[in-house]
Amino acid sequence: MDSSYTNFEKYGSLIAEIHGKVSSMLQQSDYESLEQCETVEDMVVRLSHTSYASYLSEELQFNKKEFLKRLNKSFYNEFMYMYRNSENDLKLLLNYFIEVIKIQNFIFLLASKSEDPDLKCMEEIDMLGNFNELDAIKISADMSDVYKFCVESTFLKKYYDKVYIEKEFAKNDWQIIQSTFFKNHIENFYDQINNLDTMDYMKEILKYEGDRKIIELTINTLDSVDIVDKKRIDLYPTVCSFDRGSICKMSECTSMESIRDVLCGHPMYKKIVMYEDNDFMKNLFDLEIKNYLSSLSEFNDLSCTYCYFKLKEREIKNIMWIAECISHENKEGMKDVMVIEN
Template structure:
């Protein structure tokens, strides 16, 4: 029954998004990209897919400039879909932007803490997470001021429930704020897709539940691993875990007690996928550094982060096998983001003359 009236409001959007998905780079495209000798060669190969967006780049551009322009394509397509979305789909797409808003908040207040240039920080913010009062974040000195002067007028305001304190904004507190916002955001998004009358019991709720449960579990695992050696107490760490997912509640309880990598491995043992990730990572993978990619053709080493990305791509690709589902919008955004990471990785390998690692990207199709 859920498909009876789906196409009346959302059929056009579904067609557009499936078209965008079909425009993702193929394995033959990646094969050509990995043969490039310069960033200009890379630009030329990306021409059919990204030409209009790369046209303003100077000769032999930086990898950050290339990443910014490829992101512009995602932003342009997302905004086109959002402009044509109505009703429940419009609300659904607004939820997708809240994650970018949270990341922008964390980026700005962390940059301000380190006395970075405000203009540079604002340029680094993700366009999909922009809101009018964002520049004011750069003058906030404590969490209460951050909320009262900036966030109270944004969609993020409800996610501060129970977490507002008078603490100063140091690096640890900024991460606590960021992860608290994400926890409340993911729980709200999960509730939205499972209780909204237009989505409850439909393929949208089914697919989105799997995607959001995976994201909740990934965050719980990463929070635990990144907390080792910091001042974050086990009690405070537990408060940051989303209260849903395949690990919740038994697995997250065990995560809250973990003292090391082995403790985390035991905590996730009940979920086959995560157990396999840790078994592989325990052989020498571990967490990869920022921006590292792995698990592609020619790679024998896969970090834990790489395996999470790979799993996210598998779930996102499967979302397109379902009909009458809004989840394909979320899945398409995740696939496009991974494509951008892949392009950036290949460009970095070319720029740093690390051609032996250039195949370590993660398949999108």
């Protein structure tokens, strides 16, 4: 039987559901309405007709922290409902989504351990990426304890074993360690799905996300005297759309201008490198949104599930950015919202 027909039989209703979810996301008019608000409470009222309504009771006194908590709870419940009802390829895809957040939480707590030994910052981690073993970091005296109680029995082990980590928390460069974790994680997942016909477009998404990690790592290490040339290349994921020559040039960049010069030779990025630094990054994220939305045009492709949740993450960031601008009376800053319109 043709694989596309088989995929339709298995996942057709799910993919149709995802299309419906994307179409119900906030539109330009919704953001314009939110931008007219004076307080978080006003925003709660304006969101009463959206998917967030059941999590935002108008009777509660909302501050930004509580507002974000409720929005994240909405996201968590929606994701976990789909996750608990998934299997096979869809489970694999959603596991990848969760594991990225688990890695972020893991590195965040380790990086905080020296200055916050009791990890009071634990409440700041993403609830979707929380797992029982993370609590062990609180009582860990050094990285040997972390490995024994938090890593050894979890998915982290296969990535941890590929990274050199000092025993004392403070002696580690957590930016490098996180980059190495992400590099190995994205490469491993790409290999897992390379021969699957249920998420062909996901391979393109991973290449784009690999590109973004390369660009961001290069920007973040422009002032570094240690992370240059081969050391940068070692941190770059091999899952990307850059050719070998561009990778070598990127590893040698010492300024935003030199990064732009490299990107000018790339068919996907050459149109967005003519802007100022801040606009360049915004346009990079705008392109990301377009790439996620393009998943909806793929026939019988599970990638749209992953892309929907990435778009939903962006929507919550948009809402919270408006709330932040309102609290600082910064109406001008609201123009930086990245509207998601299908």
